[in-house]
Amino acid sequence: MADLILKDVVKSYGDVNVLRDINLDIETGELIVFVGPSGCGKSTLLRMIAGLEKITAGTLSIDGQVMNDVPPAQRGIAMVFQTYALYPHMTVRENMAFALRIAGQSKEEIEQAVNAAAEKLQLTDYLDRLPKALSGGQRQRVAIGRAIVRDPKVYLFDEPLSNLDAALRVATRIEIAQLKEQMPDSTMIYVTHDQVEAMTLASRIVVLANKGIAQVGSPLELYEKPNSEFVAQFIGSPQMNLLEGEIVETGEQTRLNLKRGGGTILSHYPSKPEDQGASVKVGIRPEDMVVAEGEDYAFEGKVDITEALGEVTLLYFEKEALGADPVIAKLSGVHSDRRGKTQRMTAAPERVHVFKDGVSLLYR
Amino acid sequence: MSPLFQGIITILVGVFGCVGYFYAANLLLDKVIFPARGPNIGRNINRATAVRPWLFLLPAILALSVYLVYPVVGSFWRSLFNRSGEEFIGMDNYGALFADDVFRQALFNNALWALVVPAAATFFGLLVAQLTDRLKWGNIAKSLIFMPMAISFVGASLIWKFVYAGDPDIGIINAVRDGLGLDPMDPIQVPFWNNFFLMAILIWIQTGFAMVILSAALRGIPEETVEAAIIDGANPFQLFFKIKVPQIMGTIVVVWTTITILVLKVFDIVYTMTGGNFGTQILPSYMMTLMFRDDGRATAVAVVIMVVVLPVMIWNIRQAQKEMR
Numbered sequence: 001m002a003d004l005i006l007k008d009v010v011k012s013y014g015d016v017n018v019l020r021d022i023n024l025d026i027e028t029g030e031l032i033v034f035v036g037p038s039g040c041g042k043s044t045l046l047r048m049i050a051g052l053e054k055i056t057a058g059t060l061s062i063d064g065q066v067m068n069d070v071p072p073a074q075r076g077i078a079m080v081f082q083t084y085a086l087y088p089h090m091t092v093r094e095n096m097a098f099a100l101r102i103a104g105q106s107k108e109e110i111e112q113a114v115n116a117a118a119e120k121l122q123l124t125d126y127l128d129r130l131p132k133a134l135s136g137g138q139r140q141r142v143a144i145g146r147a148i149v150r151d152p153k154v155y156l157f158d159e160p161l162s163n164l165d166a167a168l169r170v171a172t173r174i175e176i177a178q179l180k181e182q183m184p185d186s187t188m189i190y191v192t193h194d195q196v197e198a199m200t201l202a203s204r205i206v207v208l209a210n211k212g213i214a215q216v217g218s219p220l221e222l223y224e225k226p227n228s229e230f231v232a233q234f235i236g237s238p239q240m241n242l243l244e245g246e247i248v249e250t251g252e253q254t255r256l257n258l259k260r261g262g263g264t265i266l267s268h269y270p271s272k273p274e275d276q277g278a279s280v281k282v283g284i285r286p287e288d289m290v291v292a293e294g295e296d297y298a299f300e301g302k303v304d305i306t307e308a309l310g311e312v313t314l315l316y317f318e319k320e321a322l323g324a325d326p327v328i329a330k331l332s333g334v335h336s337d338r339r340g341k342t343q344r345m346t347a348a349p350e351r352v353h354v355f356k357d358g359v360s361l362l363y364r
Numbered sequence: 365m366s367p368l369f370q371g372i373i374t375i376l377v378g379v380f381g382c383v384g385y386f387y388a389a390n391l392l393l394d395k396v397i398f399p400a401r402g403p404n405i406g407r408n409i410n411r412a413t414a415v416r417p418w419l420f421l422l423p424a425i426l427a428l429s430v431y432l433v434y435p436v437v438g439s440f441w442r443s444l445f446n447r448s449g450e451e452f453i454g455m456d457n458y459g460a461l462f463a464d465d466v467f468r469q470a471l472f473n474n475a476l477w478a479l480v481v482p483a484a485a486t487f488f489g490l491l492v493a494q495l496t497d498r499l500k501w502g503n504i505a506k507s508l509i510f511m512p513m514a515i516s517f518v519g520a521s522l523i524w525k526f527v528y529a530g531d532p533d534i535g536i537i538n539a540v541r542d543g544l545g546l547d548p549m550d551p552i553q554v555p556f557w558n559n560f561f562l563m564a565i566l567i568w569i570q571t572g573f574a575m576v577i578l579s580a581a582l583r584g585i586p587e588e589t590v591e592a593a594i595i596d597g598a599n600p601f602q603l604f605f606k607i608k609v610p611q612i613m614g615t616i617v618v619v620w621t622t623i624t625i626l627v628l629k630v631f632d633i634v635y636t637m638t639g640g641n642f643g644t645q646i647l648p649s650y651m652m653t654l655m656f657r658d659d660g661r662a663t664a665v666a667v668v669i670m671v672v673v674l675p676v677m678i679w680n681i682r683q684a685q686k687e688m689r
Contacts, residue, residue: 050595051594051595052591052594052595071594071597072594072595072597073594073595073596073597073598074597077595078595079591079592079595081588081591081592082588083586083588084588085586085588085589085591085592086589086592087589087592087593087607087610087611088589088611089610089611089613090610098593098596098598098606099595099596099597102596102597102598102602103597146592146596150596
């Protein structure tokens with residue numbers, strides 16, 4: 001049974017439509033991550049699930065119960081905000097106890113729940129401090145603790161790590177992953193614009209773009225089989241190279257001619273006979289590019305810049321036109337000497353993606 | 365010379381005098397006393413920097429000493445002398461004050477004012493600030509409520525004299541009584557309660573002040589804390605009293621104490637409305653009745669007022685400083 005279901009959900013502000021046709025089934029125990037470029041409505045969607053924004057049309061149900069008009073507190077959700085949103089005038093203990101006190105639980109119950117959460121988050125020593133006496137990471141842990149004590153069915157995280165510095169972000173990310181492991185039955189929905197967070201935490205990622213859902217899938221599914229040019233370029237860093245090409249051989253596998261440099265390459269993507277001669281985009285991730293050893297090559301270009309990062313070297317090929325994305329190859333090891341040289345590159349067939357009119361051949 | 369011309373000259377002399385003072389004093393310090401050249405250049409620059417704040421503060425310190433510190437000391441000294449100011453009588457003026465029924469009444473009434481007016485003005489200000497926050501016409505409502513702030517206390521008293529007027533054709537209270545078939549009365553002469561009728565005037569004036577400051581403070585509360593409380597299940601009352609009010613407590617205290625200090629100084633309203641009769645006397649207006657008749661006694665009242673205001677003032681400044689941090 002799916003735990004949280006969004007059906008044909010729409011959000012508009014007046015005449016301005018920000019989200020449409022959102023259909024999503026989230027199962028109990030999943031950690032779903034919403035990613036997307038800024039302004040794609042991912043936070044709005046989360047706030048609609050929380051009940052802080054009204055759902056314009058469609059239904060939201062949790063555990064089979066329609067929640068559209070249920071007040072936030074009764075939806076069985078808890079939310080962790082980017083800015084922590086701790087009550088500054090209350091101690092850590094009071095912050096965590098607030099929801100339970102409002103709900104009228106007994107002192108013993110509250111005490112027990114708060115202590116258990118504090119222990120889980122290593123906050124026991126800080127229970128009587130005010131939020132201002134805590135560091136950013138500790139504050140975020142209190143915010144998470146405030147969610148845990150309520151024992152919600154669904155946890156909502158709105159960019160919880162964005163206000164932390166880089167090192168702390170990694171540490172807290174791991175803490176959240178461990179927390180999820182300790183609570184296998186709770187569902188979590190996590191909004192971020194950071195794809196590393198998305199890839200490492202998610203059981204499934206929802207990529208939002210252009211007012212709707214672009215693709216839903218496990219992190220590796222999105223990485224290996226993106227359904228569109230958008231998802232292909234959104235997941236992965238540096239982003240996937242998209243090269244102009246033409247289908248020259250169809251069938252179980254597809255052979256392609258590349259416009260630039262005139263090379264050919266084989267892709268494991270199947271194609272139909274009528275695709276013969278079609279103009280397509282050939283997608284190759286920088287990390288899948290390899291130096292062509294023999295006669296066969298896919299792409300040829302002059303290396304403009306090299307960035308040696310130690311374990312890998314990024315090769316930036318000369319741009320085709322001003323303002324175009326450069327073709328990038330990520331080679332392991334140090335390859336600074338390739339700068340200024342003309343280089344032939346290719347990739348393994350199973351690593352070559354083909355998009356026709358922006359859509360992957362796999363998802364037609 | 366016409367007064368207008370005199371005024372303009374005064375303004376020009378004042379403004380350019382100030383600018384001239386700061387410019388010339390600064391120049392003197394940098395070029396003549398501690399010039400930034402020669403063998404002691406480093407020492408000179410440090411010394412100039414150390415002296416500069418005092419140079420700039422000097423006019424303010426002087427003005428405050430002459431117009432504030434000296435009068436306080438002078439008043440206290442004067443209050444130890446008799447009516448004519450010739451005979452030293454020690455604390456006799458204070459003794460006489462505390463033996464005086466009117467003074468004790470004024471002290472009691474003043475305490476009442478200091479409790480009721482700040483509480484009511486702050487409460488109503490907070491209420492209005494919260495209720496108008498989300499309204500489309502909230503700003504118009506706020507402007508209207510703020511307007512009495514622009515009226516002088518005497519002007520406000522005159523307006524309220526009409527409200528309290530005995531003639532049902534003028535006074536709204538008696539108009540209502542008349543409508544109910546009751547005989548007209550004079551609210552100002554109802555013992556004890558007339559104090560509250562006078563306080564209403566100051567509350568009417570000060571609510572706008574409280575509202576403006578508290579409205580800004582309410583807007584400064586992070587929206588997320590409110591949203592978090594909504595998710596935690598707080599109802600609107602809990603949201604207001606447990607989340608919003610505690611977060612602006614510092615501002616509430618500053619508003620409260622600021623109005624308290626004002627209340628302890630206001631004499632115009634009582635002076636205009638009742639002249640301190642019918643049991644409405646308060647300290648400042650009592651001081652006014654004594655002034656020019658017995659300056660020794662009047663300054664003694666002034667000192668009492670100062671002693672009463674001082675602790676509130678100190679607290680107020682402390683709170684305000686805490687807010688600014």
